[in-house]
Amino acid sequence: DVKVTQSSRYLVKRTGEKVFLECVQDMDHENMFWYRQDPGLGLRLIYFSYDVKMKEKGDIPEGYSVSREKKERFSLILESASTNQTSMYLCAARVGQGHYEQYFGPGTRLTVT
């Protein structure tokens, strides 16, 4: 069975801290995505990666960076966490180009105080 895991379900960090959110998939999928989900705003794409060491900005990349050194792992980095980055963060993976299901991780609820 397909699996996408995220390193933490809940995380509390202080303003200014560097935060790492990790996502691992066991499906050998090329594409991986990071979204944030906020009430009233739905799911918004932060960054995605279509191959190792390849990345593209999504709709809201400001304040975030990503790293994909291995195919199975896609990390989201908050360089200096701010309170407006308090949100639910969801990772997803999908195979190749074309029409395929997208598999989501369980989400990390990040609170920045």
Next chain:
Amino acid sequence: KNEVEQSPQNLTAQEGEFITINCSYSVGISALHWLQQHPGGGIVSLFMLSSGKKKHGRLIATINIQEKHSSLHITASHPRDSAVYICATQAAGNKLTFGGGTRVLVKP
């Protein structure tokens, strides 16, 4: 830019009722996804379709490409169907554009 609109935003039904959720989008797409999110966050893919109709158990998804519209139907609804249902469109490329979601509550 593709806009994806869902209606209704919230829906309450009695157990056993037939439920319909609508999704409209503004530009041509290659596929449309229906997703389900239960309280606690996890999102599950229900359907992906590019034409016609798909059925899985009590769930039916339809799409009309010409009218840029899709519907998700739940027959004989059950309290365990209570969740947020999200439609997402896929144009050329890898990215999905998401609707705002429909919160469904099924009362016993």
